[in-house]
Protein backbone atom coordinates (compact mmCIF):
# COMPACT_ATOMS: atom_id res chain seq x y z
CA UNK A 1 0.00 0.00 0.00
CA UNK A 2 1.28 3.46 -0.81
CA UNK A 3 0.81 6.01 1.96
CA UNK A 4 0.87 9.71 1.30
CA UNK A 5 2.78 11.04 4.30
CA UNK A 6 2.08 14.65 3.37
CA UNK A 7 -1.64 13.93 3.59
CA UNK A 8 -1.31 12.38 7.05
CA UNK A 9 0.51 15.45 8.27
CA UNK A 10 -2.08 17.68 6.68
CA UNK A 11 -4.99 16.03 8.48
CA UNK A 12 -3.09 16.27 11.76
CA UNK A 13 -1.93 12.69 12.27
CA UNK A 14 1.66 12.48 13.30
CA UNK A 15 3.28 9.64 11.41
CA UNK A 16 5.25 8.73 14.53
CA UNK A 17 2.13 7.60 16.41
CA UNK A 18 1.07 5.15 13.76
CA UNK A 19 2.66 1.82 14.73
CA UNK A 20 2.01 0.27 11.34
CA UNK A 21 4.33 2.83 9.82
CA UNK A 22 7.27 2.02 12.06
CA UNK A 23 8.56 -0.56 9.65
CA UNK A 24 8.65 2.09 6.94
CA UNK A 25 10.04 5.18 8.61
CA UNK A 26 11.40 6.86 5.51
CA UNK A 27 9.57 8.85 2.89
CA UNK A 28 8.89 6.83 -0.24
CA UNK A 29 11.80 7.30 -2.61
CA UNK A 30 11.15 9.95 -5.20
CA UNK A 31 11.44 8.58 -8.74
CA UNK A 32 14.12 9.58 -11.19
CA UNK A 33 12.77 11.08 -14.40
CA UNK A 34 14.27 10.65 -17.86
CA UNK A 35 12.48 12.68 -20.52
CA UNK A 36 13.64 11.58 -23.98
CA UNK A 37 12.40 13.89 -26.71
CA UNK A 38 13.22 13.66 -30.39
CA UNK A 39 12.59 16.34 -32.96
CA UNK A 40 9.81 15.91 -35.54
CA UNK A 41 9.23 12.22 -34.84
CA UNK A 42 5.81 11.36 -36.31
CA UNK A 43 3.68 8.90 -34.34
CA UNK A 44 3.14 7.22 -37.72
CA UNK A 45 6.82 6.22 -37.50
CA UNK A 46 6.65 4.43 -34.13
CA UNK A 47 5.71 0.80 -34.47
CA UNK A 48 3.98 0.73 -31.07
CA UNK A 49 1.39 3.05 -32.63
CA UNK A 50 0.69 0.58 -35.42
CA UNK A 51 0.08 1.90 -38.91
CA UNK A 52 1.41 0.87 -42.31
CA UNK A 53 5.10 1.51 -41.51
CA UNK A 54 5.25 -0.65 -38.41
CA UNK A 55 6.65 -3.80 -39.96
CA UNK A 56 8.85 -2.08 -42.51
CA UNK A 57 10.52 0.32 -40.10
CA UNK A 58 9.97 -0.97 -36.58
CA UNK A 59 11.11 0.85 -33.42
CA UNK A 60 11.56 -2.10 -31.04
CA UNK A 61 13.21 -0.10 -28.26
CA UNK A 62 10.72 2.75 -28.15
CA UNK A 63 8.08 0.01 -28.21
CA UNK A 64 9.58 -1.41 -25.01
CA UNK A 65 8.29 1.69 -23.21
CA UNK A 66 4.78 1.00 -24.54
CA UNK A 67 5.06 -2.66 -23.58
CA UNK A 68 6.25 -1.90 -20.03
CA UNK A 69 4.17 1.24 -19.60
CA UNK A 70 1.52 3.33 -21.36
CA UNK A 71 0.98 4.46 -24.92
CA UNK A 72 -0.93 7.75 -24.99
CA UNK A 73 -2.87 8.12 -28.22
CA UNK A 74 -4.20 11.63 -27.87
CA UNK A 75 -1.34 13.89 -26.82
CA UNK A 76 -1.92 17.29 -28.47
CA UNK A 77 0.52 20.16 -28.72
CA UNK A 78 -0.38 23.81 -28.19
CA UNK A 79 1.75 25.31 -31.01
CA UNK A 80 3.29 22.79 -33.40
CA UNK A 81 6.85 23.97 -33.83
CA UNK A 82 10.16 23.29 -32.10
CA UNK A 83 11.13 26.22 -29.84
CA UNK A 84 7.58 27.02 -28.74
CA UNK A 85 6.92 23.35 -27.83
CA UNK A 86 10.09 23.31 -25.75
CA UNK A 87 9.13 26.52 -23.95
CA UNK A 88 5.67 25.12 -23.17
CA UNK A 89 7.18 21.94 -21.74
CA UNK A 90 9.53 23.94 -19.48
CA UNK A 91 6.96 26.44 -18.23
CA UNK A 92 3.54 24.79 -18.42
CA UNK A 93 2.29 27.97 -20.05
CA UNK A 94 0.94 28.73 -23.51
CA UNK A 95 3.27 30.58 -25.90
CA UNK A 96 1.60 33.96 -25.41
CA UNK A 97 2.41 33.79 -21.70
CA UNK A 98 5.88 32.20 -21.75
CA UNK A 99 6.89 34.65 -24.48
CA UNK A 100 8.36 32.15 -26.96
CA UNK A 101 5.78 32.15 -29.74
CA UNK A 102 7.79 31.12 -32.84
CA UNK A 103 11.28 30.18 -34.05
CA UNK A 104 11.95 32.82 -36.67
CA UNK A 105 12.32 36.45 -35.62
CA UNK A 106 11.90 35.47 -32.01
CA UNK A 107 13.76 36.95 -29.04
CA UNK A 108 15.55 34.44 -26.77
CA UNK A 109 13.58 32.43 -24.21
CA UNK A 110 13.39 34.28 -20.91
CA UNK A 111 15.24 31.78 -18.72
CA UNK A 112 14.61 33.84 -15.60
CA UNK A 113 10.98 32.72 -15.50
CA UNK A 114 9.60 29.78 -13.54
CA UNK A 115 10.31 26.38 -15.11
CA UNK A 116 9.81 22.84 -13.86
CA UNK A 117 13.56 21.97 -13.90
CA UNK A 118 14.18 24.89 -11.51
CA UNK A 119 11.46 23.64 -9.18
CA UNK A 120 12.85 20.09 -9.24
CA UNK A 121 16.36 21.38 -8.66
CA UNK A 122 15.14 23.38 -5.67
CA UNK A 123 13.44 20.25 -4.33
CA UNK A 124 16.75 18.38 -4.34
CA UNK A 125 16.84 16.79 -7.77
CA UNK A 126 20.01 16.59 -9.87
CA UNK A 127 19.00 18.04 -13.21
CA UNK A 128 20.55 17.89 -16.68
CA UNK A 129 19.70 18.98 -20.20
CA UNK A 130 21.63 17.34 -23.06
CA UNK A 131 20.98 17.77 -26.79
CA UNK A 132 18.83 20.11 -28.86
CA UNK A 133 17.64 23.13 -26.89
CA UNK A 134 16.64 25.65 -29.59
CA UNK A 135 15.60 28.45 -27.24
CA UNK A 136 18.55 30.77 -27.93
CA UNK A 137 19.31 31.68 -24.31
CA UNK A 138 21.44 29.44 -22.05
CA UNK A 139 19.50 26.77 -20.16
CA UNK A 140 18.60 27.59 -16.56
CA UNK A 141 17.59 25.21 -13.79
CA UNK A 142 20.10 22.52 -14.73
CA UNK A 143 23.12 21.32 -12.75
CA UNK A 144 24.58 20.20 -16.04
CA UNK A 145 23.78 21.22 -19.59
CA UNK A 146 25.33 20.55 -22.95
CA UNK A 147 23.35 21.72 -25.96
CA UNK A 148 23.52 21.93 -29.74
CA UNK A 149 23.63 25.42 -31.20
CA UNK A 150 20.27 26.15 -32.88
CA UNK A 151 19.16 23.15 -34.93
CA UNK A 152 22.57 21.48 -34.52
CA UNK A 153 24.33 19.26 -37.03
CA UNK A 154 24.13 15.52 -37.61
CA UNK A 155 27.81 14.90 -38.37
CA UNK A 156 30.66 16.12 -36.17
CA UNK A 157 28.38 18.60 -34.41
CA UNK A 158 29.24 21.54 -32.19
CA UNK A 159 28.08 21.53 -28.58
CA UNK A 160 27.71 24.50 -26.25
CA UNK A 161 28.41 24.21 -22.53
CA UNK A 162 28.83 26.89 -19.90
CA UNK A 163 32.51 26.91 -20.96
CA UNK A 164 31.74 27.78 -24.58
CA UNK A 165 31.48 26.00 -27.91
CA UNK A 166 33.43 23.01 -29.18
CA UNK A 167 33.20 20.44 -32.00
CA UNK A 168 33.00 16.70 -31.43
CA UNK A 169 33.64 13.87 -33.85
CA UNK A 170 30.81 11.47 -34.44
CA UNK A 171 27.11 11.24 -35.23
CA UNK A 172 24.86 13.47 -33.18
CA UNK A 173 22.39 10.82 -31.96
CA UNK A 174 25.23 8.61 -30.74
CA UNK A 175 27.08 11.52 -29.12
CA UNK A 176 23.99 12.68 -27.23
CA UNK A 177 23.37 9.11 -26.03
CA UNK A 178 26.93 8.74 -24.79
CA UNK A 179 26.79 12.07 -22.95
CA UNK A 180 23.49 11.14 -21.31
CA UNK A 181 24.73 7.77 -20.14
CA UNK A 182 27.88 9.34 -18.74
CA UNK A 183 25.77 11.83 -16.84
CA UNK A 184 23.44 9.10 -15.56
CA UNK A 185 26.45 7.17 -14.30
CA UNK A 186 27.47 10.22 -12.26
CA UNK A 187 23.94 11.04 -11.15
CA UNK A 188 23.53 7.50 -9.85
CA UNK A 189 26.32 7.99 -7.34
CA UNK A 190 25.10 11.39 -6.13
CA UNK A 191 22.49 9.90 -3.81
CA UNK A 192 19.93 12.40 -5.11
CA UNK A 193 16.98 11.68 -7.39
CA UNK A 194 17.68 12.91 -10.91
CA UNK A 195 15.86 14.40 -13.87
CA UNK A 196 17.41 14.24 -17.32
CA UNK A 197 16.11 15.93 -20.45
CA UNK A 198 17.63 13.99 -23.33
CA UNK A 199 16.77 15.87 -26.51
CA UNK A 200 17.68 14.33 -29.83
CA UNK A 201 18.17 16.44 -32.93
CA UNK A 202 17.02 13.54 -35.09
CA UNK A 203 14.92 13.05 -37.14
CA UNK A 204 14.78 16.75 -38.07
CA UNK A 205 15.23 17.91 -41.66
CA UNK A 206 17.51 17.40 -43.62
CA UNK A 207 17.29 13.80 -42.32
CA UNK A 208 20.93 12.71 -42.55
CA UNK A 209 21.23 9.05 -41.56
CA UNK A 210 24.08 7.97 -39.31
CA UNK A 211 27.04 5.81 -40.35
CA UNK A 212 25.38 2.70 -38.91
CA UNK A 213 22.04 3.20 -40.64
CA UNK A 214 23.13 4.43 -44.08
CA UNK A 215 21.96 1.38 -45.97
CA UNK A 216 19.08 0.37 -43.72
CA UNK A 217 16.10 1.35 -45.92
CA UNK A 218 17.76 1.99 -49.25
CA UNK A 219 15.94 -0.87 -50.91
CA UNK A 220 12.66 -0.62 -49.04
CA UNK A 221 9.49 0.70 -50.70
CA UNK A 222 7.06 2.28 -48.26
CA UNK A 223 3.28 2.44 -48.71
CA UNK A 224 2.02 5.83 -49.84
CA UNK A 225 -0.49 7.72 -47.71
CA UNK A 226 -3.96 8.03 -49.26
CA UNK A 227 -3.67 11.82 -49.39
CA UNK A 228 -0.22 12.08 -51.04
CA UNK A 229 -1.81 13.85 -54.02
CA UNK A 230 -4.22 16.03 -52.05
CA UNK A 231 -5.28 19.09 -54.08
CA UNK A 232 -6.81 20.94 -51.07
CA UNK A 233 -10.02 21.43 -53.05
CA UNK A 234 -12.14 20.84 -49.95
CA UNK A 235 -10.04 23.11 -47.77
CA UNK A 236 -9.35 26.84 -47.53
CA UNK A 237 -6.93 29.45 -48.76
CA UNK A 238 -4.36 28.67 -46.05
CA UNK A 239 -3.94 25.09 -47.24
CA UNK A 240 -3.79 26.14 -50.87
CA UNK A 241 -1.05 28.72 -50.31
CA UNK A 242 1.36 26.86 -47.99
CA UNK A 243 4.89 26.00 -49.04
CA UNK A 244 5.54 22.56 -47.59
CA UNK A 245 4.73 20.01 -50.25
CA UNK A 246 6.88 17.07 -51.21
CA UNK A 247 6.08 18.04 -54.78
CA UNK A 248 7.26 21.68 -54.81
CA UNK A 249 9.03 22.50 -51.54
CA UNK A 250 11.16 19.43 -50.94
CA UNK A 251 14.53 19.99 -52.59
CA UNK A 252 16.26 17.26 -54.59
CA UNK A 253 19.73 18.18 -53.40
CA UNK A 254 19.58 19.58 -49.87
CA UNK A 255 16.64 17.45 -48.68
CA UNK A 256 17.00 14.26 -50.70
CA UNK A 257 20.81 14.38 -51.09
CA UNK A 258 20.60 13.92 -54.85
CA UNK A 259 23.58 16.20 -55.40
CA UNK A 260 24.28 16.78 -59.03
CA UNK A 261 26.52 19.64 -58.06
CA UNK A 262 28.59 18.80 -54.99
CA UNK A 263 29.57 22.42 -54.43
CA UNK A 264 26.03 22.91 -53.17
CA UNK A 265 26.83 20.63 -50.21
CA UNK A 266 28.65 23.60 -48.73
CA UNK A 267 27.14 24.77 -45.43
CA UNK A 268 24.50 22.04 -45.46
CA UNK A 269 26.07 20.09 -42.62
CA UNK A 270 27.13 17.27 -44.91
CA UNK A 271 30.33 19.23 -45.53
CA UNK A 272 31.25 18.62 -41.87
CA UNK A 273 31.99 14.96 -42.57
CA UNK A 274 35.54 13.70 -42.40
CA UNK A 275 36.93 11.73 -45.33
CA UNK A 276 36.02 8.37 -43.83
CA UNK A 277 32.42 9.41 -43.16
CA UNK A 278 32.17 10.95 -46.62
CA UNK A 279 33.49 7.80 -48.29
CA UNK A 280 30.85 5.69 -46.51
CA UNK A 281 28.17 8.22 -47.48
CA UNK A 282 29.22 8.33 -51.13
CA UNK A 283 29.29 4.57 -51.42
CA UNK A 284 25.57 4.57 -50.61
CA UNK A 285 24.38 7.78 -52.27
CA UNK A 286 26.46 7.86 -55.46
CA UNK A 287 24.60 4.94 -57.08
CA UNK A 288 21.26 6.45 -55.99
CA UNK A 289 22.19 9.79 -57.54
CA UNK A 290 23.34 8.19 -60.80
CA UNK A 291 20.19 6.15 -61.09
CA UNK A 292 17.93 9.10 -60.30
CA UNK A 293 19.34 11.43 -62.95
CA UNK A 294 19.24 8.64 -65.50
CA UNK A 295 15.58 7.93 -64.82
CA UNK A 296 14.37 11.44 -65.69
CA UNK A 297 11.21 11.22 -63.58
CA UNK A 298 8.47 13.83 -63.84
CA UNK A 299 4.97 14.57 -62.50
CA UNK A 300 3.44 12.13 -60.04
CA UNK A 301 6.24 9.64 -60.63
CA UNK A 302 8.70 12.21 -59.33
CA UNK A 303 6.52 12.93 -56.28
CA UNK A 304 6.34 9.20 -55.59
CA UNK A 305 10.09 8.89 -55.89
CA UNK A 306 10.70 11.89 -53.59
CA UNK A 307 8.34 10.43 -51.00
CA UNK A 308 10.29 7.15 -50.96
CA UNK A 309 13.68 8.91 -50.77
CA UNK A 310 12.36 11.13 -47.95
CA UNK A 311 11.09 8.20 -45.91
CA UNK A 312 14.23 6.13 -46.45
CA UNK A 313 16.38 8.85 -44.87
CA UNK A 314 13.88 9.99 -42.25
CA UNK A 315 13.27 6.47 -40.96
CA UNK A 316 17.00 5.69 -40.94
CA UNK A 317 17.51 8.69 -38.62
CA UNK A 318 14.79 7.27 -36.38
CA UNK A 319 16.48 3.87 -36.27
CA UNK A 320 19.45 5.52 -34.54
CA UNK A 321 17.12 7.25 -32.07
CA UNK A 322 15.46 3.91 -31.35
CA UNK A 323 18.83 2.32 -30.67
CA UNK A 324 19.63 5.21 -28.32
CA UNK A 325 16.44 4.60 -26.35
CA UNK A 326 17.43 0.94 -26.05
CA UNK A 327 20.82 1.90 -24.66
CA UNK A 328 19.25 4.09 -21.99
CA UNK A 329 16.76 1.38 -21.01
CA UNK A 330 19.55 -1.19 -20.86
CA UNK A 331 21.67 1.12 -18.73
CA UNK A 332 18.84 1.53 -16.23
CA UNK A 333 18.36 -2.21 -16.04
CA UNK A 334 22.04 -3.02 -15.66
CA UNK A 335 22.45 -0.39 -12.96
CA UNK A 336 19.45 -1.34 -10.90
CA UNK A 337 17.75 1.98 -11.67
CA UNK A 338 14.87 0.63 -13.74
CA UNK A 339 12.36 0.23 -10.91
CA UNK A 340 12.63 3.75 -9.62
CA UNK A 341 12.97 5.64 -12.88
CA UNK A 342 10.16 7.05 -15.00
CA UNK A 343 11.09 7.02 -18.69
CA UNK A 344 9.14 9.19 -21.10
CA UNK A 345 9.50 9.15 -24.87
CA UNK A 346 8.02 12.02 -26.86
CA UNK A 347 8.60 14.22 -29.87
CA UNK A 348 8.46 18.01 -29.73
CA UNK A 349 5.50 17.74 -32.15
CA UNK A 350 4.14 15.47 -34.86
CA UNK A 351 5.11 15.50 -38.53
CA UNK A 352 3.68 14.82 -41.99
CA UNK A 353 4.94 11.77 -43.82
CA UNK A 354 3.28 12.64 -47.10
CA UNK A 355 -0.25 13.12 -45.73
CA UNK A 356 -1.84 16.02 -47.65
CA UNK A 357 1.26 15.83 -49.85
CA UNK A 358 3.27 17.45 -47.05
CA UNK A 359 6.32 17.14 -44.89
CA UNK A 360 6.95 19.44 -41.85
CA UNK A 361 4.42 20.39 -39.12
CA UNK A 362 2.72 23.67 -37.91
CA UNK A 363 -0.94 22.86 -38.66
CA UNK A 364 -3.74 21.89 -36.34
CA UNK A 365 -4.35 18.83 -38.51
CA UNK A 366 -3.81 15.45 -36.89
CA UNK A 367 -0.30 14.52 -38.02
CA UNK A 368 1.31 17.66 -36.60
CA UNK A 369 -1.18 18.42 -33.83
CA UNK A 370 -0.73 15.00 -32.23
CA UNK A 371 2.62 13.97 -30.85
CA UNK A 372 3.79 10.56 -29.64
CA UNK A 373 3.91 10.04 -25.87
CA UNK A 374 4.98 6.81 -24.22
CA UNK A 375 5.69 6.48 -20.50
CA UNK A 376 6.97 3.67 -18.31
CA UNK A 377 6.80 3.92 -14.54
CA UNK A 378 7.26 0.55 -12.90
CA UNK A 379 4.84 -0.19 -10.11
CA UNK A 380 2.58 2.73 -11.04
CA UNK A 381 1.63 2.33 -14.70
CA UNK A 382 0.11 -0.97 -15.69
CA UNK A 383 2.31 -2.50 -18.42
CA UNK A 384 0.84 -2.46 -21.90
CA UNK A 385 -1.79 0.21 -21.16
CA UNK A 386 -3.26 2.30 -23.94
CA UNK A 387 -4.91 5.61 -23.16
CA UNK A 388 -7.16 7.82 -25.26
CA UNK A 389 -7.68 10.77 -22.95
CA UNK A 390 -6.97 14.20 -24.36
CA UNK A 391 -3.62 15.15 -22.85
CA UNK A 392 -1.21 17.84 -23.98
CA UNK A 393 2.46 18.77 -23.92
CA UNK A 394 1.44 21.60 -21.59
CA UNK A 395 0.60 18.92 -18.99
CA UNK A 396 4.15 17.57 -18.82
CA UNK A 397 5.76 19.97 -16.32
CA UNK A 398 2.94 19.53 -13.82
CA UNK A 399 3.15 15.78 -14.34
CA UNK A 400 6.88 15.78 -13.55
CA UNK A 401 6.32 17.91 -10.45
CA UNK A 402 3.62 15.57 -9.14
CA UNK A 403 5.82 12.55 -9.84
CA UNK A 404 8.50 14.20 -7.69
CA UNK A 405 6.06 15.22 -4.95
CA UNK A 406 6.73 18.91 -5.60
CA UNK A 407 3.96 21.45 -5.20
CA UNK A 408 2.47 22.57 -8.53
CA UNK A 409 2.38 26.35 -9.02
CA UNK A 410 -1.12 27.66 -9.64
CA UNK A 411 -0.09 29.70 -12.68
CA UNK A 412 0.82 26.64 -14.78
CA UNK A 413 -1.93 26.05 -17.35
CA UNK A 414 -1.89 22.30 -17.91
CA UNK A 415 -2.89 19.50 -15.60
CA UNK A 416 -0.81 16.66 -14.19
CA UNK A 417 -1.53 13.42 -16.04
CA UNK A 418 -0.40 11.27 -13.10
CA UNK A 419 -4.02 10.12 -12.45
CA UNK A 420 -4.32 9.23 -16.15
CA UNK A 421 -1.12 7.20 -15.90
CA UNK A 422 -2.54 5.39 -12.87
CA UNK A 423 -5.61 4.46 -14.91
CA UNK A 424 -7.79 6.78 -12.82
CA UNK A 425 -8.67 9.62 -15.15
CA UNK A 426 -10.83 12.13 -13.24
CA UNK A 427 -14.40 12.52 -14.56
CA UNK A 428 -13.79 16.22 -15.19
CA UNK A 429 -10.77 15.58 -17.41
CA UNK A 430 -10.19 17.87 -20.43
CA UNK A 431 -12.63 17.37 -23.33
CA UNK A 432 -11.42 20.34 -25.38
CA UNK A 433 -7.99 21.60 -26.34
CA UNK A 434 -6.76 25.04 -27.37
CA UNK A 435 -4.14 25.71 -30.07
CA UNK A 436 -2.33 28.79 -31.41
CA UNK A 437 0.36 28.94 -34.13
CA UNK A 438 2.20 32.18 -34.98
CA UNK A 439 5.10 31.70 -37.40
CA UNK A 440 3.84 33.58 -40.46
CA UNK A 441 5.14 35.01 -42.66
CA UNK A 442 7.95 32.48 -42.41
CA UNK A 443 9.29 29.14 -43.57
CA UNK A 444 6.60 27.03 -45.24
CA UNK A 445 4.10 29.91 -45.20
CA UNK A 446 1.53 28.29 -42.94
CA UNK A 447 -0.82 31.08 -41.95
CA UNK A 448 -1.28 32.12 -38.34
CA UNK A 449 -4.13 30.28 -36.76
CA UNK A 450 -5.75 29.44 -33.49
CA UNK A 451 -8.52 27.04 -32.72
CA UNK A 452 -9.93 24.34 -30.54
CA UNK A 453 -10.62 20.66 -30.84
CA UNK A 454 -13.05 18.29 -29.22
CA UNK A 455 -12.96 14.53 -29.61
CA UNK A 456 -14.91 14.92 -32.84
CA UNK A 457 -14.47 18.46 -34.20
CA UNK A 458 -11.85 21.06 -34.94
CA UNK A 459 -12.61 24.74 -35.29
CA UNK A 460 -9.75 26.78 -36.77
CA UNK A 461 -9.41 30.50 -37.46
CA UNK A 462 -6.73 31.68 -39.91
CA UNK A 463 -5.90 35.36 -39.43
CA UNK A 464 -3.21 38.02 -40.08
CA UNK A 465 -3.53 38.51 -43.86
CA UNK A 466 -6.72 36.45 -44.09
CA UNK A 467 -9.89 35.94 -42.07
CA UNK A 468 -11.09 32.39 -42.69
CA UNK A 469 -12.70 29.86 -40.44
CA UNK A 470 -12.54 26.12 -41.00
CA UNK A 471 -14.40 23.29 -39.34
CA UNK A 472 -13.54 19.61 -39.63
CA UNK A 473 -15.59 16.64 -38.53
CA UNK A 474 -13.14 13.87 -37.69
CA UNK A 475 -15.89 11.31 -37.48
CA UNK A 476 -17.11 11.67 -41.06
CA UNK A 477 -13.77 12.96 -42.39
CA UNK A 478 -10.85 11.42 -40.46
CA UNK A 479 -8.35 12.50 -43.10
CA UNK A 480 -9.44 16.14 -42.74
CA UNK A 481 -10.12 16.92 -46.37
CA UNK A 482 -13.40 18.79 -46.14
CA UNK A 483 -13.97 22.11 -44.43
CA UNK A 484 -17.64 22.10 -43.36
CA UNK A 485 -17.69 25.53 -41.72
CA UNK A 486 -20.21 26.88 -44.21
CA UNK A 487 -22.26 23.70 -44.41
CA UNK A 488 -25.71 24.61 -42.97
CA UNK A 489 -26.09 21.20 -41.38
CA UNK A 490 -23.21 22.12 -39.05
CA UNK A 491 -24.61 25.49 -37.99
CA UNK A 492 -25.49 24.46 -34.45
CA UNK A 493 -22.15 22.65 -34.02
CA UNK A 494 -20.38 25.73 -35.32
CA UNK A 495 -22.21 27.97 -32.89
CA UNK A 496 -21.44 25.67 -29.99
CA UNK A 497 -17.73 25.41 -30.89
CA UNK A 498 -17.40 29.18 -31.23
CA UNK A 499 -18.75 29.57 -27.74
CA UNK A 500 -16.40 26.96 -26.36
CA UNK A 501 -13.43 28.50 -28.18
CA UNK A 502 -14.17 31.90 -26.59
CA UNK A 503 -14.27 30.20 -23.23
CA UNK A 504 -10.93 28.49 -23.79
CA UNK A 505 -9.28 31.74 -24.91
CA UNK A 506 -10.52 33.39 -21.75
CA UNK A 507 -9.39 30.48 -19.60
CA UNK A 508 -5.88 30.54 -21.07
CA UNK A 509 -5.70 34.35 -21.08
CA UNK A 510 -5.38 34.59 -24.87
CA UNK A 511 -7.36 36.89 -27.13
CA UNK A 512 -7.49 38.28 -30.66
CA UNK A 513 -6.17 41.58 -29.28
CA UNK A 514 -3.16 39.84 -27.73
CA UNK A 515 -2.54 37.89 -30.95
CA UNK A 516 -2.49 41.18 -32.86
CA UNK A 517 0.14 42.50 -30.47
CA UNK A 518 2.48 39.76 -31.76
CA UNK A 519 2.11 40.78 -35.39
CA UNK A 520 5.25 42.11 -37.04
CA UNK A 521 5.13 45.87 -37.69
Ligand SMILES: [Ca+2]
Nearest residue numbers: 039040082348
Ligand atom coordinates in the same frame (compact mmCIF):
# COMPACT_ATOMS: atom_id res chain seq x y z
CA1 LIG B 1 10.42 19.89 -34.15
